[in-house]
Amino acid sequence: MAQVTAEETTGLATIAKDWSSDVTTFKGVPWGKAMMWIFLLSDTFIFSMTVRATTAEAWPNASEVFSLTVFGQAVPLLLIAIMTFDLITSSGTMALAVNYGYRREKKKAIRFMYATAFFGAVFVGMQMFEWTKLIMEGVRPWGNPWGAPQFGSTFFMITGFHGLHVSAGVVYLIIIAGRIRKGRYDNTNFEIVEITGLYWHFVDLVWVFIFAFFYLW
Amino acid sequence: MSSEVGQQHPLNLYFWIWGLLFVVSAGSYATDYMDAGYLRWALILIFMFVKAGYIVAVFMHLKYERLALIYALLLPPGVIGLLVALMAWESNYTWLTRIVFFGEVVEPERLPLPGAH
Numbered sequence: 001m002a003q004v005t006a007e008e009t010t011g012l013a014t015i016a017k018d019w020s021s022d023v024t025t026f027k028g029v030p031w032g033k034a035m036m037w038i039f040l041l042s043d044t045f046i047f048s049m050t051v052r053a054t055t056a057e058a059w060p061n062a063s064e065v066f067s068l069t070v071f072g073q074a075v076p077l078l079l080i081a082i083m084t085f086d087l088i089t090s091s092g093t094m095a096l097a098v099n100y101g102y103r104r105e106k107k108k109a110i111r112f113m114y115a116t117a118f119f120g121a122v123f124v125g126m127q128m129f130e131w132t133k134l135i136m137e138g139v140r141p142w143g144n145p146w147g148a149p150q151f152g153s154t155f156f157m158i159t160g161f162h163g164l165h166v167s168a169g170v171v172y173l174i175i176i177a178g179r180i181r182k183g184r185y186d187n188t189n190f191e192i193v194e195i196t197g198l199y200w201h202f203v204d205l206v207w208v209f210i211f212a213f214f215y216l217w
Numbered sequence: 218m219s220s221e222v223g224q225q226h227p228l229n230l231y232f233w234i235w236g237l238l239f240v241v242s243a244g245s246y247a248t249d250y251m252d253a254g255y256l257r258w259a260l261i262l263i264f265m266f267v268k269a270g271y272i273v274a275v276f277m278h279l280k281y282e283r284l285a286l287i288y289a290l291l292l293p294p295g296v297i298g299l300l301v302a303l304m305a306w307e308s309n310y311t312w313l314t315r316i317v318f319f320g321e322v323v324e325p326e327r328l329p330l331p332g333a334h
Contacts, residue, residue, distance in 0.1 A: 011284075018285035026286045034286070041290055048297040052304050081246050088242055092235035095276045102225050194224060194278070201276045205269055212265035216249055217258070 030191045033198065040202045043165075047206050050158045051213050080215050083126050084207065090119030091204040094197045101193030106180060109193055113177040116200060120170040127163045131156075155214070162210055165203050172196060224278040234275045241268045 026034045097112035138145045141153040176196045245264035251257040274280040
């Protein structure tokens with residue numbers, strides 16, 4: 001092996017070096033984790049496009065629609081805030097699960113994964129409540145009582161796609177936690193918990209942007 | 218070997234970031250009580266990026282990965298971000314085409330469009 005100089009192990013030069021070294025590009029990263037990152041990257045594109053749509057729309061009555069759901073009645077905003085904090089809580093429990101996984105403390109990792117799934121399920125429940133309320137107030141994908149019809153389709157598209165991710169994440173967490181309990185990953189480093197965690201943190205991450213661009217803007 | 222793969226960090230780090238996320242979220246929520254304007258929009262974006270940064274950097278451990286992975290993951294969304302910024306910049310044009318197609322101005326004074334002066 002050629003001697004590796006300090007210049008080659010740090011800084012921008014490592015990027016070209018890693019990509020062209022004809023071995024695993026992402027060193028020290030389990031294959032499943034790299035693939036989860038790639039999946040999340042493609043998912044980012046999809047979510048970015050929906051956010052892009054909201055910025056290009058600039059519906060004439062945007063602030064009014066939001067004020068109806070936000071200032072007119074205090075409850076919906078409160079609900080969105082609770083949903084936000086609920087999701088952060090689940091992110092924290094997930095981070096702990098990952099940490100305990102790498103410490104090989106299976107029981108604790110599984111427990112925190114179930115806790116994460118629980119908070120995720122609570123989030124989906126609150127979202128169902130929010131949807132029901134808006135639908136009863138007359139919001140439809142093709143129109144709403146307050147103005148620009150695109151508001152409804154954008155709202156259902158963005159929050160629905162995110163809610164679908166949360167629901168899938170809950171199922172994913174329960175499946176993986178069950179597999180860990182059965183001992184399927186005992187011969188590994190428990191990077192599976194981190195891979196699951198990456199997905200879950202991503203779901204929280206997307207909510208950060210939805211909260212900012214859709215609810216607050 | 219096993220210590221080479223994976224991410225092992227002290228629990229304290231996670232508790233710190235967890236707490237900070239709550240604080241930043243509270244700040245983000247507080248912007249809703251402000252009047253619309255550049256200060257509010259700026260604060261929304263700042264809180265958003267700080268929160269997203271904490272999640273990606275620490276919870277998703279991206280801060281501790283090698284540059285090859287970091288760049289592979291951050292550059293493409295950066296380009297999308299540029300597109301989003303450009304579309305937001307151009308959104309007045311969308312509004313103008315609406316006037317052209319629907320033939321009337323729908324109370325434009327109701328909303329100061331982002332980027333409108």
